[in-house]
Amino acid sequence: MIEKMKFLSITGPKADIDRVVNKYLSKYEIHLENAMAQLSQIRHLSPYIQINPYRELLSRVNEFAGLLHNTEGIPIEETSLEEIQTLVDSLGNKISKINARCEKLTEERAVLSEDLKWITPFLTLPEDIDKLIHYRFVQVRFGRIPVEYYGKFKEYVYDNLDTLFYPCHQDDYVWGLYFVPWTKMEQVDAVFSSMHFERIYLKKDHFYGTPEKIHAELEARLENIDREYAAHQKEMQALLEGDAKSVLSAQAALNALSTNFDVRKVAACVKEHQETFYILCGWISERDCTSFMAEIEHDPNLFCVVEDDQKQISCKPPTKLKNPKIFKPFEMYIKMYGLPDYHEIDPTIFVALTYSFIFGIMFGDVGQGLLLAIGGFLLYKFKKMDLAAIIGTAGIFSTFFGFMFGSIFGFEDIIEPLWLHPTEAMTLVPGLGNMNTVFVAAIVFGMFLILLTMIFHIVNAVKMKNVEGIWFDQNSVCGLVFYGTLTVCALLYLTGKALPATILLAVMFLVPLVIIMLKEPITRLAEKKAPAIEGSKPMFFVQSFFELFEIMLSFLSNTLSFVRIGAFAVSHAAMMGVVLMLAGAESGGNINWLIIVLGNAFVCAMEGLIVGIQVLRLEYYEMFSRFYKGSGKEFRPFLKRVNSKRTSEQA
Template identity: 50%
Template sequence: MIVKMKFVNISGPQNDIDRVMDLYLSRYEIQLESALSELKTVDNLRPFVETNPYKDALLKATQFVGYLSDPEDIVPDNSMGLNEIFELIRTTNDEYLKVQAKQDTLKKKREEKEAKQRVIEPFRPLNGDLGAVMNYKYIAYRFGKLPAEQYQKLEKYLLHDLEAIFVKGEQDDNFVYGAYFAAPAKIQKADAVFRSLHFERIEIPPDYQGTPDEACRKLTQEIFEIQKEMTDLDRQTEEMLVKEAPKLVAAKKRLEELAHNFDVRKVAAKVKDKKEDYYILCGWMAEDDVEKFMAEAQNDDKVFVVVEDDHDSYFGEPPTKLDNPKLFKPFEMFVGMYGLPAHNELDPTIFVGITYSFIFGVMFGDVGQGLLLVIAGALIYHFKKAPLAGIIATAGIFSTIFGFMFGSIFGFEDLIEPLWLRPIDHMTTLPFVGKLNTVFIVSIAFGMGLIVVAMVLHIINAMKEHDTQSAWFDANGVAGLVFYASVIVVVALFMSGHKTPAGIVLFVMFGVPLILILFKTPLTNKIKKKAEKMEESKAMFLVEGFFELFETLLSYFSNTLSFVRIGAFAVSHAAMMEVVLMLAGVEDGNTNWVIIVFGNLFVCLMEGLVVGIQVLRLEYYEMFSRFYKGSGRVFQPYSKKKN
């Protein structure tokens, strides 16, 4: 069902807008529209130009709450006023910044130590004291690395004639680290040779003590101590935030509300009066909410509420808010996928809920598998609130019912007697047709009934929209309904062996509605007393009308036959389960229960998915296309209701 909407204007002193939002409108769902664009008849409207005073505090509160583990499980302390909230955020931020300053200092110190460690680490195999090496007077040295393939050349061809000593450090896949030593007089020659080998020098700072290995171990210990200090600071921060956790969570929630309410100025407008400025808010509210809101605010001399009745002329189409019984609530998803109904259109949710579940049950009739769908769907819907799970659970109920009607439990058809028939083998003889599966015949008859119901809904919608042509002369209007109902009656009389009406009666039943459909446009113009000139010639009008009429007749026929799939899937389900039982060896008396279980799960999942899609196709193409437009826009409240 569609909730009736009212367009309301709310105004009052400019400095009172936050109180109104917090005290009243936060407890109701209202879709706010831009007052500047909607209220074109009001003079001197100006936008609000103000900075949100809660934004910075909210960012800090969000940051602090984000550091807490499982903040949603913390019970908020709602005893604070606004000044206390700001003071809490300020003091918490001051303490946090002090700790962060210490953390930054330690982090920088750690990075320096790590950089020094990375420099000296490749030279750990060298045993010399770095302090002594750095102070050599009669020996020159160079630390660095060279490509691994160049080191092989050095070792094989040059090292013996170089008059220098190369001490190897660590080696990886690409480079060999080390240092070479030479007399000061020979160092230039050594430098030239090593440059030709692509040796890259690495400068070693003079503040290392001991061997490279000792220096590395000392730096590792210093880094560990620094990291320990940083961990202690993290623990202090955590303890500080945990201590204030209930207040921080409450502050974040309250600041979110206040910041959100303050942002209402983006869609509000202000108008200058002789004494003071006033704000104006406008938007859509449910009729019941409007009455409650006006009753609450009637004694508030700072709030003025005006309900606009002629919204169609000035404020456009109201948004659509659906409010259906809990059982049919999940089916609003299917309606939304096609398009929400306009405010003057019928809500098809209950129609979809009943027809979808019923058809699904016929096509997937099995007591055991139906109960599986009910249990799985109900559990998922209870915990996850997924609409599709609710639909599956409801459809599973009808699957269970038709399982009893067909006498099928997990594919076994010899455990219970069917309350109606077994789809796979029950036949009916029809005149001039012969034997047909009974489920096929019932499916077509059921489809005819649904098409008639869809036509009736189309007529109701057209009447509500005051659309004369669509209501009376459309293929789904009164003319189409009379024609299609006449076909059903004649076919039913013929198939049951009764006499059909005389030729004149048949012409009235079939011919007159088709003529009305053919000349729907000129007839509508005549009724509305419009003198519209035909754009094409009369002959062209008749030709086009003939082909459109022929297409309409084909659509009646194809749409009716489309419902055969209901019976086809009922039969195919029974056939698939017969295959599963045959593979499991039930007929031979050696039942393989593993195949039974997995076969049922496979059929339940695969065929359940296919049947669900096919039923939705019937809903959209064979029924919705006849009566439903789905041109409404979704109702988007500015804020969720709060108590």
Template identity: 50%
Template sequence: MIVKMKFINISGPRDDIDRVMDLYLSRYEIQLESALSELKTVDNLRPFVEINPYKDALLKATQFVGFLEDSDRIEPDTKMGLDDIFELIRATNEEFLAMEAKKDSLKKKQEDVQSRQRVIEPFRPIDGELDKILSYKYIAYRFGKLPAEQYQKMEKFLMNDLGAIFVKGQQDESMVYGAYFVSPAEAHKVDAVFRSLHFERIDIPAAYRGTPERVCQELTKESFDIQKQIGDIEKEEAKLLTEKAAKLVGAKKRLEELAHNFDVRKMAARVEDKKEDYYILCGWMADDDVEKFMEEAKDDDKVFIVVEDDHDNYFGEPPTKLENPKIFRPFEMFVGMYGLPSHDEMDPTVFVGLTYSFIFGVMFGDVGQGLLLVIVGALIYHFKRLPLAGIIATAGIFSTIFGFMFGSVFGFENIIDPLWIRPIDHMTTLPFVGKLNTVFIVSVAFGMGLIIVAMILHIINAVRAKDTASTWFDANGVAGLVFYASVAAVIVLFMTGHNTPAGIVLGVMFGVPLLLILFKEPLTNKIKKKTAKMEESKAMFIVEGFFELFETLLSYFSNTLSFVRIGAFAVSHAAMMEVVLMLAGAEEGSPNWVVIVLGNLFVCLMEGLVVGIQVLRLEYYEMFSRFYKGSGRAFDPYTKTKNNKK
């Protein structure tokens, strides 16, 4: 059902808006509308221009809680006042930032150490004291790297004639590191040769002492010690936050509420004059909540509530909030996919829940597979709250029921006797048709009944919307209902061997409704006493009306035949399970249970998916399209907490 909504205006002193939000509205669901847009008849409306004072503290609290492990399981401390919360965030932030500053300093130092280590690392194989090498006066030295192919060329063709010594360091896939030593007199010539070999010089700082190997070891140890200090600081940070975990989680929760409530100013308006400065909030609230809210605030002289009953004073239709019995709530997903009902429409959720589950059960009738759907769907819905899982569980109940009706248990039809018929075997003889599967006949008859119900729902919706044309002269209105019901009744009488009405009666039953549908527009104008000029000639009106009427008759026929798929899937399900049992060798008395289990799972998944889609198609195209528009907008409360005190 659709929850009845009321449009309310809430006003009071400007500086009291936070108290009202925190004390009252935070415990009710209200969809706020922009007061500046809705209350155009009120003079001197101004927007609120204020900075949210809780945002910065909330960002810090969110950051600190994010560092905690399993913060969702921590019981929040809700006893702190606002001053305590701000002091907690300030003190924690001060301590945390001091630790972070130490950690940043150590990280920069570690980066410097690692950078120096990367410079000296490629020269580790060189056996020589760096401090001595770097202080040579009579020998020129160059540390660097050159491409591996150039090194091979140098080693093979040039080394004996260079007048220099090259000491190789590390080598990777593309480069060879090392240093060459040469007398100062030959340095200029040797440098030119190495430049031609693409030698890149690397400057080695003069502060190193000992061999490159020893220097690398010392730098590694220094980097490790720094990392240990960083780890100690991180442990201190974790200890700091862990000791305050309950308070931080409680502070975050409270600041979220306060920040959210403060942001209500985006939807509010100010009215300021020489005498007063007050706020105005307006929006939609459930009828029951309005009564509770007004009762709770009746003695509060700072809160003024006005319930707006005149729809001409606001813009837009009320939002739609659905409230159905628990078992039907998952089916609200299907309604929402098509479109929520507007307030002058019926909520089709219960109708969808019953018809969808019933049709699914007929098309997928099996005791074992139905129980499997119930168990799996119920478990997923219980733990994950997925609406589709709830739908599967409910549909599985009807699958189980029709499994008993058809006498099928995991495809075996010799375990229990059918309470009704076996779909694949039972035939019925009809006049002019001959033998036809019984479930096909019942499916079409059932579909005709559902179409008639859909037409009745269309008439109810049209009456509620005060739409004369749709009520009386529409193809799904009273005229269409009389025609279709008459055709259905005549077919049933004929097929069951009963006498049909006389020709004159049939002419009236069939002809008058069709004429009413044909002349829908002029008849409506006549009833409403409107004078509308026809845009086309009378002949053209008749021609267009005739083809539209033909299309309507064709839709009646095609929509009715669409329900044959119910029987077709009931038969195909039994046939598919016969194939599974045949492959498993069940007819020979010693079935392969692995094949039976896998076959049942395959049929359950594949056919269950196909049947689910086909039933939804019947709901949308054969039923919803007749009576339902789905033009409503969803109720989106600013506050999400429901008041359950009363």
């Protein structure tokens, strides 16, 4: 169901807007519209421009709240702006000091990590680094050379060069050091450079001892830094957790204040008699409107007008769904397709009943249905997933039809069917011979659903005052008479009453079709518009004939589409028959229960998913396409119910 809406225009002195928002509007859910757009006919209208003073403070509190790990169960309390400012300043100073120490540790860690990166490839070097660097007559160069160039260097250059290269490690490079006399330094350095030798400058004041000793010292220092950094982080976390209640209370209060202040974004200002007034426009539920008007009745600085004339409102009402709790999870399917327009029928209850009923027929099994029901409702209880509630409801109907079909985990000889076995029951159809009873029932059921959706279409058309949609459309009264006649004739033929069926078909078949074909000129005549046919008349009749042919084909295809209901009921029984055959249950021997369990799990998961999708397809394409547009605008309350939220959290 769709809640009834009222359009409000609220005005008062410009300086009084915060009082009105905090005292009155924050208690109600109001979908605010942009007043500048809605009241464009008013002269001297201007936007309400003012910078939000809470934004920076809220940003800092959000930063503190984001550092809290577990906020569940922490109560929210009332707090003042002065208390929030004191809290932010105090926490900010303490956290800034901790962050400064952490930043210094991070810089130190980066330096040590860089040193560790360069010393690691030289771990096999047995000599002290500081001694090598301070040789008197020989220079030492640390570095690396690509593997391919190192091979060429050893083969063609090394033996003829006054140097000694000591390799330490190899990956994509050969890491090592070479020794060169002072007198040959320039020549040798030039040769190594030509071999793409990359020199590494080890800092003299950083490295004392062997590489292995230096590496161990660097790792120990890194561990100390990590421990110290973790201690600072723990200190900051303890600081925040100690004030968690205050931080979250401040966040809630600032969110409310900031949101309430942002009402100015959709407000307009107008100057009258040297005084400036604000104007707010929006939608409120009929129930809340009564309470709101009673509350502001004696406020001298607040004026509110409820607009009942829809012609004076330039925007369409938003849609707020209100359904019984048992049907509420099915709103998910409605929102996937599109919210109903305010003047449309809300199809939630219709979808809940038809989806569950059709799913049950297509997946009729007592055991598997109970598994779906129990699993779905447990998941909904703990995870609050709407889809889980839908699965649970569908499982109940699957269980019901399991009894109707006499099937429990695929076994059809444990309980007697209350109706029939889908794979065995046959019905004699005049002119067509024997057909599966479930197929025949599915088509008849589908025809009645199509007729019902046509009635929904007519109701929607009446609400929107659409003459063509009421009388002359393919889903209107004419379409209902035409398809209803076919349905009644089909039932008469099935029951062996061919003569009255033929007479009824002859009388009621052609007239509705002709009206549907000529719906446009008839509508124009009914609305007293001229000419009745626009453009070329021959082209109109040719186009209308082919459109009528397409409509008749769509009726046929839509009707036959419901055969899938019976097909899946039969296929489910057939698949479980295969599982029983593989398990040896049909041969009378020992039953392999592992195959029974695995087979049931596979069929339940795979076919349950496929059936769920196929039923949704029937809803969207065969039913929604006849009466539902889903072009509604969602009801989005601009303000939060701050008072009620805090009360519930404290409770």
